[in-house]
Amino acid sequence: MMKLKYFLCFSASILFVFTSAVFAQTPKKLKTIIVDAGHGGTDYGAVGQYENSLRSNEKDVTLAISLKLVEELKKKLPDVNTIPTRTSDIYQSPTEKAKIANQNNGDLFICIHADSGPLKTGKRQTGSHTVTRYKITYVGKGKKKKKVSTPYQTVEPTYEYYKMPLSRSGTSVWIFAAHKTSDKLKAIMKDEGNDEADFELEAGSDSTQTGIDFSTPEGRAIAQVYAKRYQEKSDRLATIINEEVEKTSRPALGVSQRQKGIWVLQATNMPAVLIETGFINNPEDEAYLNDPKGQQELAETIAAAIIRYKNQMEGQHGNGNTSSSK
Numbered sequence: 001m002m003k004l005k006y007f008l009c010f011s012a013s014i015l016f017v018f019t020s021a022v023f024a025q026t027p028k029k030l031k032t033i034i035v036d037a038g039h040g041g042t043d044y045g046a047v048g049q050y051e052n053s054l055r056s057n058e059k060d061v062t063l064a065i066s067l068k069l070v071e072e073l074k075k076k077l078p079d080v081n082t083i084p085t086r087t088s089d090i091y092q093s094p095t096e097k098a099k100i101a102n103q104n105n106g107d108l109f110i111c112i113h114a115d116s117g118p119l120k121t122g123k124r125q126t127g128s129h130t131v132t133r134y135k136i137t138y139v140g141k142g143k144k145k146k147k148v149s150t151p152y153q154t155v156e157p158t159y160e161y162y163k164m165p166l167s168r169s170g171t172s173v174w175i176f177a178a179h180k181t182s183d184k185l186k187a188i189m190k191d192e193g194n195d196e197a198d199f200e201l202e203a204g205s206d207s208t209q210t211g212i213d214f215s216t217p218e219g220r221a222i223a224q225v226y227a228k229r230y231q232e233k234s235d236r237l238a239t240i241i242n243e244e245v246e247k248t249s250r251p252a253l254g255v256s257q258r259q260k261g262i263w264v265l266q267a268t269n270m271p272a273v274l275i276e277t278g279f280i281n282n283p284e285d286e287a288y289l290n291d292p293k294g295q296q297e298l299a300e301t302i303a304a305a306i307i308r309y310k311n312q313m314e315g316q317h318g319n320g321n322t323s324s325s326k
């Protein structure tokens with residue numbers, strides 16, 4: 001009990017000292033954005049499977065949208081280094097994707113995906129057909145009892161089975177859920193001594209920040225502050241993206257957190273969001289995701305959100321948007 005008390009007290013003071021330094025920081029410039037086109041190569045992601053679907057692959061629509069987003073960001077934020085994880089149909093493991101983001105010292109990690117879900121099987125009558133059935137009767141009694149099957153013709157319906165499309169449509173935004181054992185902490189701690197980390201101490205405070213040893217208890221406490229701050233920033237950007245989607249004619253499905261399943265969000269030492277741009281197995285969404293105009297609208301929507309986020313982070317309020325930050 002004493003030990004725990006001591007630890008809590010100790011952690012609290014470390015956090016206090018560190019967060020004081022964080023609050024005193026000059027706003028950090030957003031310098032590098034990593035745009036990840038989800039899946040690729042042999043990893044197709046979700047595939048259009050419902051009846052009369054375009055049979056499109058998630059890996060192709062994520063690439064098309066990502067390329068347009070990169071172009072949009074380069075045009076509107078020329079001072080920011082925007083780096084795509086891939087520009088062609090190649091396979092990358094989640095580890096490789098995270099590595100590209102971390103090695104380029106990204107300040108933001110934007111993952112572009114498309115949603116799907118289990119499809120129900122429908123059944124419809126397409127006609128009828130004649131079949132031969134047998135009527136079984138018995139004749140005789142006792143030992144002489146005999147089974148007799150009499151054929152007869154009957155007309156039965158012919159059915160065909162098909163995959164039904166999803167009725168759900170729209171764009172959702174996902175962030176990682178920070179908890180004490182999350183991989184986000186591991187990613188931060190692995191990047192030890194990274195002076196491009198998201199927290200820059202006040203100008204003139206020397207390079208003390210580069211010497212954080214994350215293997216120590218106080219280092220771990222600091223890593224938790226990083227994870228918390230990354231989560232707050234990810235949540236802020238995700239919220240803005242959802243607000244920008246609300247301005248379009250498509251459903252904005254909100255911001256959600258996942259503890260598991262989005263490994264790449266947790267393996268990156270920076271704020272990270274994953275955008276499920278639309279449902280590949282919903283007919284309107286699939287058409288939109290494959291239409292260059294739809295892809296462009298998504299790219300512009302996401303870029304507008306990133307610009308608003310950047311302005312908020314850097315303490316500017318330009319761009320005509322006055323959004324309430326949570």
Ligand SMILES: [Zn+2]
Pocket residue numbers: 038039045046058113114
């Ligand atoms: Zn995906």
